[in-house]
Structure formats: C-alpha cells, structure tokens
Amino acid sequence: MKKAIIKLDNVWKTYTMGNVKVHALRGLSLTIKDGEFVCIYGPSGSGKSTAMNMVGCLDIPSQGDIFLKGKNIAHLSESDLAQIRGKTIGFIFQQFNLINTLSALENVMLPMVFQGYSEQARRARAIKLLDMVDLAKRMDHKPTELSGGQQQRVAIARSLSNNPEVILADEPTGNLDSKTGNKIMDFLRTMNKKEKKTIIMVSHDQSLAKYADRIEYLRDGSIIETKNNGKR
C-alpha cells in the first residue's frame, strides 16, 4: 500500500453570504496516495472548486483537518501555505492563468523565484521543461501570442518547475477543443506514468474521467461514490 500524500479528514467549509450560511463541503473525507491519478468528478455546485482549493492548500477548512505528506496544514498561515504549495503542488487551471506580461520562459521560471533558485538554475530547468512540452522554440513568446493548447502546455511546464509531488488540474481542457484537450490529457497521463507524479484532476467532463485511475463522485459537498478504473 502506497503512503497517502494528501488526506482530507471530515472537512467542512462554510461560506457566509449575507445572513445565510452556505455549506460548500459537508464532511468531505478523501485520501490520495502517492502516484495516483485521481479525478474528482461532479456537476457544478457540487463543491468541486472548494474541494480543489482545499486539496491545493489555497484555502483552509472551517472544520476538519487536511494532511499534506502527514503534516496538518489546516491551521497554517496564508504565507506558509503559499510556500508549501509552491514546493509540493503544481497548478494547472482551466483559464491557463499565465502572466501575460512575461514570456513563456519567464512564466515557467517564476515559481522557482519564490523558492529561491538561482537565475541560471531557473533558466536551465525552465528550458528543459518547455522542451518536454514541445515548446522550446516558442519560449520567448508571450502567452497572448500562443494558442490555447500551447498556453496550457506552458502552464503544465510551469506546474512542474519546482518538481512538485502533486499536480492539481482544474478543468485542464475546459477551454480547449477536444483534440487539443486529448493531447493535454496524454501529457498528464505521461507525467503520471513516467515521472510518478500524483495527479488530481477536477472535472465535470465524463470523457476526461476515463484517464484517471480512480474517480471520486462529489455531490453536495461530500463523496457519494468511488469508482476504480482498473486501467492500470
């Protein structure tokens, strides 16, 4: 049995909107093991995004504990969370979320700045990563000069820059056509297989779910069904 890299234990998240309390997560428990490819699947309003924020250490729960590599992060300060997620988690967003004023290369180098790598180390690694996603030739282009698929590949390269254990993908193909989307998914699959990265994908797209080893069905803030793909 592989060790758990992220473990959510009875996590609640409550938002107060005016006088109404909205429970986005109601006692979500979830364990993700090292090297897994997990898809958190659910319709909109199911608490998917909130779940992703929790898993990605972007937010802390109202109640419950989150363990990242055995360490409880539920009560850490925002700045410490930032440091941890910079090191352990790489993000891939539906909107790509690249910095438009920076070139592809600089975008990939950026997360390493926050971890204190030297300029040469950053450059060398960023070039290698861009080469891996077949964008070495376009590394000096700005995100706006790249196609959607290319931007997402830059985002993948960026997510890998600090060599994180976990890659968190939020609707990674949501803004792409199906052909490009499949290519991106193949990339993620390769990352999972070859680089042994743990991949957590949040999606409401049934067709993407098939890439994952395990699908967690989320509804109304908790897991209602777990399905193993048995593909591996």
Next chain:
Amino acid sequence: MAVRNLGGRKLRSWLTMLGIFIGIAAVVSLVGMGEGLRIAITSQFGFVGSDVLTVTAEGLATAGPPGTGAPNPLSDNLAAKIEKIPGVEAAINRYLKSGTLEFNNKQGLGFAMSVPEGDNRKIMMKMLNLEAEQGRLLKDGDGRKVLLGNSYLDKSQFGKPISSGDYVYLNSIKYQVIGIMKKKGSFLFDQAVLVNTKQLLADFGDDGTTNIIAVKVIDESRIDKVKEDVEKLLRKERDVKVGEEDFSVSSPEQTLEQMNSVLGAVQWFIVILASISLVVGGIGIMNTMYTSVLERTKEIGILKSIGARNRVIFLLFFLESGFLGLVGGIIGVILGITLAYGLAYLGRTLLGADLIQASVSMGLIFGSLSFSFVIGTLAGLLPAYQASRKHPVDALRFIK
C-alpha cells in the same frame, strides 16, 4: 517584473509620473536658479576680503554704483581720521564716477573706479586680487591710462572688442587702454574702468567728497570693535545721533548674510510650493496603484497559487510604486535642470544681466531623487499591503 508591469500600462504610468515630475522639475529649476542667483550675488561681493569694512554714505537716491547719489556724501578727509583708529591698517578713499565711454564711434555707459597710489595701491591690489589678461595693471605715474574689465573683450559692447593699446574716450577725454583684467564674475569689475586716483580726480573734478572708504583692519578677529569705533567717529564727524546714521559701515560678511537669509527664505517658499505639487503627485501614484492592484487581482491570485508569499506580493507593488516615483523624479530633475539653465540663458541674452545664473548642485539632484522615491514608496505602501492580503481563492476567481 515591477518594471514590466509599468511598461504594459504606459499612458497611465506617464500620467501618474506627470505629477511627480512637475513637482521635482519645479523644485530643481527654481532652487537651482535661486542658488545661481545667490552665487552670482555672492561673487559681486567677492572682491573684498573679510578683513575689510566698507563705509558709504546712505541716503535716498541709491540708483547707480554704491555710495553715489547720497545727499550728504562722505568728505574725503575722513579716511585720514579713520586711519588713526587703533587696529586700522589703512583707510582708502575710493571714487566712483559714472560717465560715458566711447570706442569705435559708439557710446556706452562706463563708470570709472579709482585705484589709489603708493602703498595703498599694494593693499588695494591684494584686496581686489586683480590680474591682467592683456597688457598690465596700473602703476604709479600712469596718467591717462585705463585698465578695463573683462567684458570689454566682448564685441557686443562697442561693436568690436577693445584690446590693450587701443584708445577710448572717457567723458570725451582720450585715454589709452593699458590692460584688460581677467574675468572676475562680478559685473562691477567686469564692466569697470579703472583709473589712477589722481588722474580721475583731475579729469572728473574733486569736490572734496568720496564715495566709499575701504577700511582694512589689521586683525580680522577684531573687526567688530573697529567697526564700532569707525561708527563712533563718523557720528561725531557728521553730527548724527545713534539710530539716525546717514552712513553705513558694513563688513562684507554681514551684507552677505543678510542677502543669503533673504534668498534662503525665498528658496524655502519655493520648496514648500513645489512640495504641495509633490504630495498631489504622490496621491496620484497611490490612486494608480490602487487601480493596478484591483486590475491585477487575478494575477495576484496566480502568483499566490504558484507559491508567492505575501511578502513577495507586497514587495512587487511597493517597488513598482517606488519606481514610478523614481522615474518621475529622474525626468523631473532632467527637466528642471534644462529649465533652470534654459531660463537663465534666456534671461542673460534677453536682459543682458549676468546676474541671472543657474546652479544645480549634486545635493539638490540626489535630494530630489530620493525624495521622489520616498514619495512613491509611501504612496505605494497601502495599496501594496492591500494586494498582499488578498485571499488566493477570491483573487483567482476574480474576473476582469
């Protein structure tokens, strides 16, 4: 990255900096011109040492060279009496006569200054520190010979430059130019026509009065005591009470101090005015930074999600704001220097007054640069703090 962000918003950055650079340009140009004026005025007094008292008659009409036009001029036998006061090395009568100067068939205004003979000449020469650029200085026995100020080398005075050996007409009397002095930077001397005392009095008439008595003291540290004694003597001689003096005894330092304090006050006034503009500029920067933080909320979210600590976000906006201030300052300084020297040049050529000069010191430049940077960073403090406190989830969800 801070720089890059500014580059991406050129027009707004420029407009924001406008406030700063107008302020800085105002400070630099006005203070620079004020400083220039001060130096120019100071150099007018540079001809007398700090061990010399100047006695002049005071009165109404003070247009014209110092000591002329007073209703009750100093009688020329006072010098001998002053010389007897203990601590006085020499008291020298100095005569200033204004008249016409003619050369190359053109007339101009010239005012003649006397140069004493004998031992006093040596003292005076030492006091004035005169050197000849052409020809030689005056010496005893020189009759109708003149030593001219440096500005006569400029052909704008008489259509062509005067050089030593030429003949000029002073009040229609023919004099030979014996030499041209080196530039002193003081219009009093650069425009001067120096003639030996004897000749000057012979040609202009001697009415028994003098314009200035220069009193050289032996011991500089006792100049105040000597000054009191000279004043006492003059009161007695001229029969006036304390507080009703119709003469003045001044040490150059005193005069300078007075002048400097007035000019200093004017400069401070300018600085205060310009500071208001800088504060307004700072508020402009703050406004821009707030807008920028709001506009880039999503970017803040991205940076945070990829591991940027609050500190990093803060620094990013903080530096950006400081940079706005600094660049505004640099442009302001360049603009200010150009303005100061440009206006001074314009003033000199249009008005022909050498007094209008600009002097921008290094201290002024660095002072304004650091001040503008500080303004920028201060203005950026709050917006940057606000940016750093943004919650990553909210920031990421933010849609432009």
